[in-house]
Amino acid sequence: MGKYYVPKSRVRDNRYLVSVKDYSHYHREGYLIVRNLLSKEDIDELYELAEQSRLNSLQLDNQADRDSKDPLKEEFAKATRIHMMSRFSGAAERGMLNPRIVDVTEALVGPDVYALQSMLFLNPPGKGGQGWHQDACYIKTHPDTLIGAWIALEEADEENGCLWVVPGSNHEPIYPPDGVGGGNVHAVDAFEDLNGVQNVSHLDDNVNTLSKVVAKYPPAIPVRLSPGDVLFFHSHLFHRSYPNRTQDRYRRSFVCHYCSARSWVPWDHDGFEGHSGNYRQILVRGNTNLPYAEPAFGTEVYLADGEEESSSVTMMGMDNGMMMPIGTEKGE
Template sequence: MGKSYTPKSREHQDRHLVGVKEYAQYHRDGFLKVEGLLSKDDVGMLFNLAEEQRLGIKSDKKDAPGDNPLDGEFASATRVHMLSRVNADAERGMLNPRVLDVIEALIGPDVYALQSMMFLNPPGRGGQGWHQDSYYIKTHPDTLIGAWIALEEVDEENGCLWVAPGSNHEPIYPPAGHGGGNVHAVDAFVDLTAVENVSHIDDEVNTLSKVVAQYPPPISVPMKAGDVLFFHSHLFHRSFPNRTTDRYRRSYVCHYCNARSWVPWDHDGYEGDSGNYRQILARGTTHHPYAEPAYGTEVFLFDGDDSSDSVRMMGMDDGMMMPIVQKKDE
């Protein structure tokens, strides 16, 4: 007998509810900015984490010239990947309930938390050319979504995002010259051309820019601390280098997908058998393997009777899968 599933996660305080017009706007334009979604405390936690990373990078620069605290930054990395796997605050940021409230409404009800990136972008640094996120992180079905959390004021001067509204309806343009990079069925399109140098900041080099040019002029997305931009994984988007001399552009960017998707990606360059066992189940439920939060961050999963005789598979640290039965009160 089939199992009944009412897609409702366990209740939690301060839940953010998404409006129907917001849902429609996201799926029409490919992005949705929710102002003031994160509290000052939540922003402060992530901002402090960004500062720890910035100062840690600086402390490793033994030959940083001069007394200017920015001098050593310009030759340093501008982003840190997957802090959520090694830091409790980063995990809490990726699993922020109010961010997941919106994700649950836009692509849920079942949600995997996949990836985190801390961007620092000091003066004169940063920037990424036109790209589509599913070009890099593949899910099948293709349900990827990004959440871009501003940790301070972000504008055109210090490198805010630019988007091409409506470009989320485009397919993912595959990379040229090698296999394994396709999101869509191979040979299913008559005119889906490959692209080169995606994310390169020079539009003359990044051939995806030729597709972007078919759209009306892109728009910038200024943000304030605590605002969150949710964007579709097919959306053409980019940023420019920080043009200021005295401001950073700190942001925390996470990616999620529907937990019913098969995910060959696990951040470590792995594409092949399922990488689902590395992904945290953040909302709802799934028939796929999954991971639990490594630092015990509370997540609000399917709130219902899950007492049928069907079995779930949970990923272990060694990559093996173990059958488990989840009870409502576990």
């Protein structure tokens, strides 16, 4: 006997509801921009986190102990990005688990959602930028359900290094790059002509051979965002950014990744034991039969209300020859 599964999260105020039009746009074009998704208070907290991180990076630049073993030192010194701040900052955890972000994610790849990764980008003048790449090349999930959320903390445009995307390229497979380990997204030898690529994420298109696949599409478009706007993008989507070309502006942003909590995740940024890192990923919506972590700083998440009394399902033959499920309550 089977059991009905009714995916439904807890009711709460201020929930964001995704339209069918937006759902279709995301799955057709590979991205969705939601304007003013986050409140000024939400953005202010993340901006303050970014500003404090910038000041810390300046202090590190002036320190004599350049040989420190602090694992964050190199990231701070580059003053471009900091990975996994959600594991040591309550503000970053609240940003990654923001219910409005997860509302959209739940509609696009849910109903059960893991929060996997957070990245804080600073991108000072003259720095930053990443060449053409696909996110699922780096973070693999099986089934393949990864999605990114790019949160603007200040104005992002062509001058200070906004993201560029190739609409529709989400329908491409993940091109296996040389030099990036961790397994494959697709079954090995399942494709006749899925050739490898070199120097993925390199800023120089003459070196990054993924640019040859990008060239098959119409020109990429810039994603201009204001504080509080969020770009949701498919993990197969070709995207990139350029270095900040301004002299007096940063490009602060907060970027997170999520996936279905029914996916096996053979990945974790900080390493894991065993065959998967599922037990390190936060269950932020719905339910799962897989291991998961809870928020380290007590940020509220909106999981399923608890399993209802199970109902068995039997199959009955109909007059037209079809088999139809008939639900019967437990104990009948």
